[in-house]
Amino acid sequence: NRTVYLKDYQPPQWLVDDVYLDFALQPSATEVISTIRYRRNPLAEQGDALLLDGHDMELLSIRLDGELLMPERYRVHAGGLEIPAVPERFTLEVTTRIDPQGNTSLDGLYRSGGNYCTQCEAQGFRKITYYPDRPDVMAPFTVRMTADAADNPVLLSNGNPVASGKLDDGRHWAEWQDPFAKPAYLFALVAGNLACVEDHFVTASGRTIALRIYTEAHHIDQCDHAMASLKRAMRWDEERFGLEYDLDLFMLVAVDDFNMGAMENKGLNIFNSQLVFASPEIATDDDYISIEAVIGHEYFHNWTGNRVTCRDWFQLSLKEGLTVFRDQCFTSDLHSAAVKRIEDVRLLRALQFAEDASPMAHPIRPASYMEINNFYTVTVYEKGAEIVRLYQTLLGIDGFRRGMDLYFQRHDGQAVATEDFLAAMADANDADLSQMQRWYDQAGTPRLSVRMEYDSAAHRCTLHVSQSCPSTPEAEVKQPFLIPLALGLLRADGTPLALQLAGEAEGCGSSRTLLVTEAEQSFTFVNVPEAPVPSLLRDFSAPVILDYPYRAEDDAFLMAYDEDPFNRWAAAQRLAMRTMLAMLAGEAADVELIATAFSRLLADPDLDAALKAEALMLPSESEVADACAVADPGHIHEVREQLRVRIATLLQGELESTHAELAAASGLDDLAMQQRKLKNVCLSYLLTLKTGRVIELAYRCFLQAACMTDQYAALAGLASCDCAERKLALSAFEAQWQGEANVMGKWLAVQAGSSLPDTLEQVKQLLAHPAFDLRNPNKVRALIGTFALRNPALFHAIDGSGYRFVADQVLQLDRMNPQVAARMVRALMNWKRLEPVRSGLMRAQLQRLSDAGLSADVGEIVSKSL
Ligand code: B3K
Ligand code: ZN
Numbered sequence: 057n058r059t060v061y062l063k064d065y066q067p068p069q070w071l072v073d074d075v076y077l078d079f080a081l082q083p084s085a086t087e088v089i090s091t092i093r094y095r096r097n098p099l100a101e102q103g104d105a106l107l108l109d110g111h112d113m114e115l116l117s118i119r120l121d122g123e124l125l126m127p128e129r130y131r132v133h134a135g136g137l138e139i140p141a142v143p144e145r146f147t148l149e150v151t152t153r154i155d156p157q158g159n160t161s162l163d164g165l166y167r168s169g170g171n172y173c174t175q176c177e178a179q180g181f182r183k184i185t186y187y188p189d190r191p192d193v194m195a196p197f198t199v200r201m202t203a204d205a206a207d208n209p210v211l212l213s214n215g216n217p218v219a220s221g222k223l224d225d226g227r228h229w230a231e232w233q234d235p236f237a238k239p240a241y242l243f244a245l246v247a248g249n250l251a252c253v254e255d256h257f258v259t260a261s262g263r264t265i266a267l268r269i270y271t272e273a274h275h276i277d278q279c280d281h282a283m284a285s286l287k288r289a290m291r292w293d294e295e296r297f298g299l300e301y302d303l304d305l306f307m308l309v310a311v312d313d314f315n316m317g318a319m320e321n322k323g324l325n326i327f328n329s330q331l332v333f334a335s336p337e338i339a340t341d342d343d344y345i346s347i348e349a350v351i352g353h354e355y356f357h358n359w360t361g362n363r364v365t366c367r368d369w370f371q372l373s374l375k376e377g378l379t380v381f382r383d384q385c386f387t388s389d390l391h392s393a394a395v396k397r398i399e400d401v402r403l404l405r406a407l408q409f410a411e412d413a414s415p416m417a418h419p420i421r422p423a424s425y426m427e428i429n430n431f432y433t434v435t436v437y438e439k440g441a442e443i444v445r446l447y448q449t450l451l452g453i454d455g456f457r458r459g460m461d462l463y464f465q466r467h468d469g470q471a472v473a474t475e476d477f478l479a480a481m482a483d484a485n486d487a488d489l490s491q492m493q494r495w496y497d498q499a500g501t502p503r504l505s506v507r508m509e510y511d512s513a514a515h516r517c518t519l520h521v522s523q524s525c526p527s528t529p530e531a532e533v534k535q536p537f538l539i540p541l542a543l544g545l546l547r548a549d550g551t552p553l554a555l556q557l558a559g560e561a562e563g564c565g566s567s568r569t570l571l572v573t574e575a576e577q578s579f580t581f582v583n584v585p586e587a588p589v590p591s592l593l594r595d596f597s598a599p600v601i602l603d604y605p606y607r608a609e610d611d612a613f614l615m616a617y618d619e620d621p622f623n624r625w626a627a628a629q630r631l632a633m634r635t636m637l638a639m640l641a642g643e644a645a646d647v648e649l650i651a652t653a654f655s656r657l658l659a660d661p662d663l664d665a666a667l668k669a670e671a672l673m674l675p676s677e678s679e680v681a682d683a684c685a686v687a688d689p690g691h692i693h694e695v696r697e698q699l700r701v702r703i704a705t706l707l708q709g710e711l712e713s714t715h716a717e718l719a720a721a722s723g724l725d726d727l728a729m730q731q732r733k734l735k736n737v738c739l740s741y742l743l744t745l746k747t748g749r750v751i752e753l754a755y756r757c758f759l760q761a762a763c764m765t766d767q768y769a770a771l772a773g774l775a776s777c778d779c780a781e782r783k784l785a786l787s788a789f790e791a792q793w794q795g796e797a798n799v800m801g802k803w804l805a806v807q808a809g810s811s812l813p814d815t816l817e818q819v820k821q822l823l824a825h826p827a828f829d830l831r832n833p834n835k836v837r838a839l840i841g842t843f844a845l846r847n848p849a850l851f852h853a854i855d856g857s858g859y860r861f862v863a864d865q866v867l868q869l870d871r872m873n874p875q876v877a878a879r880m881v882r883a884l885m886n887w888k889r890l891e892p893v894r895s896g897l898m899r900a901q902l903q904r905l906s907d908a909g910l911s912a913d914v915g916e917i918v919s920k921s922l
Contacts, residue, residue, distance in 0.1 A: 059422045062370040063347075070094045072195035077185070081172055081203040081247055083157040086165065087116070090152075092195075097143045106139045106148075109179070110186035112164070116151040122475035145696055152188050159183075160831055160872035168313035169272060171248025172208070172325055178369055178428045181240035185848035191239040191366045200767045202229040203247050209796055210270060212246040214238070214322045217304060234322055236302070237469065239365055255283050257301070258885060260270040260294045265301050270836045271332065272308040278333035281344060282308065282351055289352035292386050299359045308332070308351070313831050315433070315875045317350050320357035322660040326355070328832055330798045336763040338799050342727040343764075345387065353383040364464065367471045369428045372622045373420040373496075374474045376432075377440020381448075384441060391726055393911055394621035401596045401622070402670075404442065406679050408434040409601070413682065413886050415921045417528040421474050421496040429875050435499070442496045442509060442599040447481045449540045449569065449597055450489070458484040458727045472477070491538040491573060500527040502537050504572065505603040510587040517545065517584040522576045523600070529920070539572040542597035544589035545581065550617030550810050558582050567594060589613055594620040608634060608646060616660075621667055628653070628671040632699070636680055639695045640688075643719045647699065651706040658710050665718070667729035669737040674699065675849045679840030680881070688891045692850035693811070696745065704741040711738040715753075722762060729765075743773040755781040758788075768802055775806040790827075800827040801838035808842035815850045816857055819843050830869060833876045840865050843882035851883065852890070855917040856897030859884060862886065863901040867908055874911030881905065885921045 073093040080087040094106065116130055118125040120142065131138045137150075159166040164183030165174050174180065182189040198586035205228040211220070215234030222228045254502040258264045267286060269279045277416040286308065293299045307324045314328035331350045334343060360382060361375035370544060411417060411434055420440045425431050441692050448456040459481035467476060474496050482489040502525040509518045523539065525534035538792065545553040546565045554563030558580040570579050595604045606614075606627075611634070614627035631650050638645040657663060657671050678694055680688035715738040721731035739757065742750045754770050754777075761767035771789055774782045785805070793799040804827060808819050822828055822839055829835050844851055844862045851858040862883050870877035884905075887898035899922070906918050 059424050060428075061425050062241070062368070062421070063423070065341075065368055065370075066101045068097055068190060068193050069100045069103060070188060070193075071097045072188065072193055073417045075187075075195050075197045075289070077197065077199045077243075077380075079199070079201040079203075079245065081156075081201055081208065083167060084155050086154050086156055088185050089149060090187070091092050091147060092187070093145070093147050094142070096643070104141045106142045107136060107188075108138075109182040109189040110152075110187035111135055111279060111620055112159075112183045113152040113154050113185070115186075117149075118151075119149040121146050122149075128146055136182070143631070152185050154184060156581050161412045161875065162313055162315045162833065162873060163875065165245065166313070167730060168311040169248075170207070171246065171250065171307065171311065171771050172203075172247045173248075173311050174244050174321075174333060175240040175315060175326070175373075176243050176321075178432075179241070181243055184243075186225075187240055189234070189240050190368065191241060192368065194237040194239050194365070194469075194471060196233075196235055197236050197243060198231065198233045199243075199245060200229060200231040200595060201245060201247060202227050207249060210246070210248060210249040210250045210252070212244075212270070212307060212309070212324055214242070214244055214324050215303060216323075216517055218616075234761035236363070237324060238322050239471065242320070242322045242362055242365075244319070244324045244326060246270070246326065249273075253279050255287070257287050257290050258495045259290070259300045261300060263300075264302070265290075265303070266305045268305070268307045268309070269332070269602060270307065271329065275310065275329070275333050278335050278338065279310075281334040281339075282310075282332045284307065284782060285348040285351040286355060288348070288390065289355040290860060291387065292352070292360070293356060293382075296359075296385065296389070297359075297382075297457065299464075301358065302363070306355075312834070313832055314429040318354045320354040320361055322362050323357070326818045328834065330801070333798060336724065336765075337513075338764055338793075338796055340763075340765040340768050341724075341732060344724065344729075347729050348390070349383050349387050352386040353379055354549075356382045356386070359464065363469065364467045365471045367473045369425070369431070370421055370423070371473050372431060372442035373443075373470065374477055376437045377420060377442075378444050378477070380437050380441035381444035381516045383687070392666055392730070393665065394625075395593060395664075395670060395730075398625050398670045400438070400441075404434070404438050404599060407678050408439050408599075410437075410533065410682055410886075411435050412499060412528065413526070413889075414882075415529065415888075416882070416885060416917060417498045417499045417530075419495075419530060420498050423530055425496070427878070427912040429913055430878055430916050440626060445493070446490070446492070446538070446540060446598065449542070450483050450538075450571075451487065455485045455487075456481070461581055466853055489538075491536075494535050498525065498534050498537070499530055500525045500534060500598045502534075502539065502598075503603055504539060504541070504593070506541075506590070506592055506596070507605070508590055512587070514582075515582055515584050518578055518580045519543075519570075519590065520576070520578045521570075521572050523572060524575070536573060536575050537598075537600075539598045539600060540569045541572050541592065542567060542569045542594035544568075544591045544594060545585055546582065546591060546614070546617060552619055553584060553588055555581060556583050569597060575807050587749075591618045591620060591623050593623075593626075595622045596626075599783065606630060608649055608904070612649055615653050615671065616656055621663075623640060624663075625667065625671050629655070629675050633680065633683060636674070636692075636695050636699055637683060639699065640680075640691060645699075647702045647706070650699075654703060655707055658707075658714055663731055665727075665734040669730070671732040672734075672737050672741070681848070682684075687889055688889055689848045689894070690854060697811075700741060700744045704744045705853070708742070708745070711741050714738050715742065731771075732763075732765050736766070739769060740773050743777060745818050746777055746779075748821060750779055751777055751779050755785060758785045764799070764802075771803075772806045772809070775809065776811040778812055794827070797832075797875065798829075798834065801834050804828060804838040805842045806836065808839050809847050813845075813850075815843070815847065816853065816861060820861070831872060833873065836876055836880070840869075840880055852894055856894070859894075859898050859901040863905055866905060866914060870911050870914050874913035877911065878913035878917055881917050885917065 076091040078089040156165045165178040211230035215231035218233045220230040250270040256268045309330040310332035320325040360378045462484040463480035506521045552566035556563035611627040611631035618624045635645045718731045718735035721728045758770035866881045887895045
């Protein structure tokens with residue numbers, strides 16, 4: 057398979073004036089006529105050949121300016137179509153035949169639940185017609201479709217409906233026009249039997265926008281939360297960024313078969329139904345928050361992605377990092393900012409830091425790829441969002457806004473590169489941000505080491521800061537990054553010190569941000585009356601690993617007194633990590649200290665319930681594995697469980713009383729959600745005791761649950777207990793929810809995530825259960841994905857059974873859906889980091905895969921891992 061390089065970028069040879077698409081929709085044989093006006097790009101190299109992308113289609117005919125081309129006038133090869141001689145300007149009419157029903161890759165035009173839908177990002181449009189399928193070719197689209205009227209009463213595409221009508225053969229047609237020039241990856245078509253909820257939004261300038269959510273009729277009453285979220289997102293983008301919606305109609309369609317979360321097609325977002333449907337009975341509090349966040353995310357893409365798009369796919373983070381940052385701010389403004397920050401950082405540390413340390417490590421702007429779909433990663437998305445956040449940390453909220461305003465002023469309607477974003481931020485603020493470029497070009501997680509030196513005679517405190525970054529596939533040696541280091545200094549009584557750097561006239565504030573720009577630097581604070589405890593990297597001011605020689609007592613102290621809620625959480629995580637690493641090394645671990653610190657947190661009247669819950673959740677097994685030079689996943693699981701049992705034993709009384717006090721939390725407001733979160737963390741600790749009494753408690757919670765949050769938490773807890781109540785709860789849940797596909801996904805996931813020894817056997821049996829379907833990505837993620845990626849103890853079984861199972865599934869899946877298979881195969885990437893026995897077993901499965909015929913998607917990951 058071919059590697060594509062950023063350095064080889066060339067502007068497009070041909071530009072498109074407009075696109076007219078005509079679809080004759082039939083499940084297994086859809087004919088597409090594309091009529092496209094091309095003109096030579098004056099800025100590109102000369103040459104008379106027209107090269108178009110396209111595959112997986114049957115080519116029926118080509119007309120150039122009306123003339124039918126005989127086969128000797130063009131060449132069709134594996135990746136596309138070449139017409140050696142074309143004039144300066146011409147109209148090309150291409151007719152292709154495609155098979156939506158047979159399209160199991162869910163990329164291009166396919167069928168879901170008997171309806172037609174599309175997914176074109178990144179390169180699905182080339183499976184619909186021949187086209188220069190690259191984001192820097194932008195054009196206005198007009199789309200006409202005809203379909204059987206009884207099966208497909210609803211016919212949708214981007215933009216505005218312009219005409220429709222009936223035909224005599226039971227078919228009907230509709231025509232849509234999108235006035236905004238767009239790349240082909242934003243094209244969408246939906247046709248089928250769909251119900252619709254309708255609402256409207258009045259923009260800041262007074263325009264009324266029609267809002268429609270389409271779904272199968274029996275889900276129509278589960279769309280209220282999605283609609284309310286959409287309206288909140290529209291309002292928020294106006295208020296925070298001055299950005300208004302630009303068409304008169306905004307449509308959102310929910311489908312069950314979808315490779316990712318959702319897609320921002322212009323005016324016609326298509327969503328995985330999991331991220332639309334909600335009611336307290338079927339969706340957890342976390343689901344509610346993610347639905348709101350993803351609806352926001354796709355809506356925000358209308359400006360960051362659609363109006364200003366990417367020049368090429370190496371620039372993916374230009375739209376994704378920025379849009380994730382925007383959706384993070386949206387959630388943070390609407391709910392608890394501290395909790396949102398903690399959850400985002402938890403995810404970044406658990407998944408992105410691991411990716412940075414894996415064979416697939418890449419910068420947020422990769423320099424090369426084999427399969428672009430493999431680069432929709434936590435690095436491009438979540439680390440990308442952290443890098444956008446750096447601008448805001450450096451420039452302030454207002455400075456960041458000035459940069460955004462300039463970015464849109466300069467680039468509206470263009471396809472641009474990450475350098476253009478950097479330049480807009482710098483120019484709007486008259487700032488030199490050139491060092492920021494390194495965050496785009498260098499992969500790896502920098503380590504920031506800080507050492508403190510206190511001079512008691514001079515009352516000076518010096519922080520010696522150094523940064524380093526490990527080698528990653530793209531580069532051995534790294535240049536220093538620009539790292540904002542937010543910090544405070546605490547006195548022994550827990551109060552903050554006023555911070556005054558040497559050379560400054562007076563102290564100002566108790567929190568400030570130092571700029572680390574070099575490999576080694578020192579910062580001296582004066583008027584420091586006693587040796588302080590530093591609170592470093594407040595609010596996670598940069599995506600780095602902090603290294604400071606904190607003692608366990610310092611962590612317990614910061615947990616209790618830090619002004620920065622994020623750092624109270626970070627101290628709790630560090631204390632827990634330290635305890636687990638000591639246990640792993642067979643050293644004495646001070647469990648009393650951590651239990652006392654947790655107990656103090658639980659009793660703190662000033663701390664909200666969600667922050668308590670976050671602090672009580674120990675770092676995950678994979679985070680512990682990342683902290684070990686060589687990981688033994690079995691031992692890590694044992695140690696983490698042991699620590700949970702010991703904490704639960706010491707705090708049983710408090711956990712029970714907190715659980716009881718919060719039992720009545722009801723409703724969907726933030727307070728109730730926070731209380732349920734803490735309540736269920738308490739329950740999960742209590743369940744580690746596995747006594748009849750706690751099992752009974754959990755089963756009662758399951759039976760009496762008034763919402764999915766509580767029902768699911770109790771079920772997930774029981775799923776890891778070998779008891780009669782486990783079976784009862786699982787079958788009751790199944791009986792109650794067999795009609796709700798997405799809820800059955802949760803039922804599969806709790807079983808795949810169970811720590812009971814026969815979990816793999818259960819998972820294998822569930823493959824044959826009617827609730828499972830290998831063609832449905834949600835079900836694959838729920839069952840196979842949970843086992844492979846979120847159940848390290850059993851996935852890493854010492855006999856290699858977990859690895860073999862996942863490799864088996866990847867092989868099967870790869871034949872139908874390479875994108876989903878490529879997600880699963882990532883579980884097998886990190887054999888080099890494991891102890892020798894598992895390492896060999898995992899590598900053998902990779903080798904076995906490599907010897908089989910693989911898709912480009914899976915092939916890239918396997919070859920880079922071996
Ligand atoms: N832009 C899409 C992701 C497309 C993934 C293609 N393999 C969803 C999003 O990030 O908003
Ligand atoms: Zn996105």
